[in-house]
Amino acid sequence: MNFDDIQAVKKLLSEPQKILIVPHKNPDGDAIGSTLALWHYLRNRGQEATVIVPNDYPKFLKWMSGNEYILNFERENTQAKSKIDAATLxxxxxxxxxxxxxQMEEPLRKSxxxxxxxxxxxEPSDYATVMYSDPSMSSTCEMVYNFIEYLGDTQAITPEMASCLYTGIMTDTGSFKYASTTAQTHRVAAQLIEKGAESSEIHHRVFDTNTPGRLHLLGTALNNMVILEDYKTAYITLSQEELDAHTYQKGDTEGFVNYGLTLEGIIFAAIFIENRDEGIIKISFRSVGDFSVNEFARNHFGGGGHNNAAGGKSDRSLQETAAYFKSLLADYSEKLI
Structure with missing residues (x-):
């Protein structure tokens, strides 16, 4: 953040506000961790604050302090809309x-x-009055820590806030293994542990609460994996029938796409998951090295994200989507080396 942005935020927070905090649809650990940490921080400063999520999120994220106060726009639509209408920031x-x-887009755009x-x-859009945007950062949770630091207030970070922020950093860095993890990321994580985040307990709560259905679904996903050695690529498909057969719950496929990258020589991995309710195939892409899945997702699947982690969607059938994906790889053969 530059000096002017910091001063603008300080001015906004110097007065009583009715604040909304909003993450993206299908929020992950970084989204929930960052919103709850900021919620705690603002409330501790005496502000009225509410977190509204567009839809539900995985059970393994619902242990964080403040989770019970989050409004779900799909389930609590009337109350959520009222909060949006009343918001001052x-x-x-x-x-x-x-x-x-x-579905939150329309009421937010009207604000x-x-x-x-x-x-x-x-590639941020320009809807915000103050933009703290930095694609080089490991996670939004690391940025929220920086945000509080820019305000000169890191002494206000409580154990509850530290746990939320640590969760988002841990999950968005793949437990600190992705290339976006820097020395500063580790320094922030260390500060959060000193402020009360219990790293081993957080890891247990996020990663060690599997159901038998999820592990059996993982087995199906790995059995479905297709390896394209000529393009150093691996992809997984999961049909709606396969999800239903293993009593799929939101979040059960989290991390499945990364298994492709554990294969020696593979630098590009994808997973295609059928969502019959929405009539789409949901897609996640991962890569290592210089191959940009952000560019690939934007060019072909209406998505985007980061250089090494991105998402997209397809209106084709599961089989047609996989075939289209394979047909694109020849055009990227020089980059997939």
Whole structure:
């Protein structure tokens, strides 16, 4: 953040506000961790604050302090709309385009109050009054820590806030293994542990609460994996029938796409998941090295994200989507080396 942005935020927070904090649709650990940490921080400063999520999120994220106060726009629509109408300041976290909040987009676009964006994805749109945008950062949670530091207030970070922020950093860095993890990321994580985040307990709560259905679904996903050695690529498909057969719950496929990258020589991985309710195939892409899945997703699947982690969707059938994906790889053969 530059000096002017910091001063603008300080001025906004110097007065009583009715603040909304909003993450993207299908919020992940970074989205929930960052919004709850900021919620705690603002409430501890005496502000009225509310987190509204566009839709539900995985059970393994619902242990964080403050989770019970989050409003779900799908389930609590009337109350959520009332909060949007009454808001005097809106923070948007872990996304940079209002199209990422699904059905919340229209009421947010109608709002005339200041917006503050905190996000680490590429190519931000310009809807926010204050934009703290940095694609080089590991996570939005690391940025929220920086945001509090810019305000000169890191002494206000409580154990509850530290746990939320640590969760988002841990999940968005793949437990600190992705290339976006820097020395500063580790320094921030260390500060959060010193402020009360219990790293081993957080890891247990996020990663060690599997159901038998999820592990059996993982087995199906790995059995479905297709390896294209000529393009150093691996992809997984999961049909709606396969999800239903293993009593799929939201979040059960989290991390499945990364298994392709554990294969020696593979630098590009994808997963295609059928969602019959929405009539789409949901897609996640991962890569290592210089191959930009952000560019690939934007060019072909109406998505985007980061250089090494991105998402998209397809209106084709599951089989047609996989075939189309394979047909594109020849055009990228020089980059997939």
């Amino acid at each position: 809106i923070f948007t976290l872990d996304f940079n385009h209002l199209g990422r909040v699904a 005339t109050v200041p917006f503050v964006m905190i996000d680490h994805h590429q």
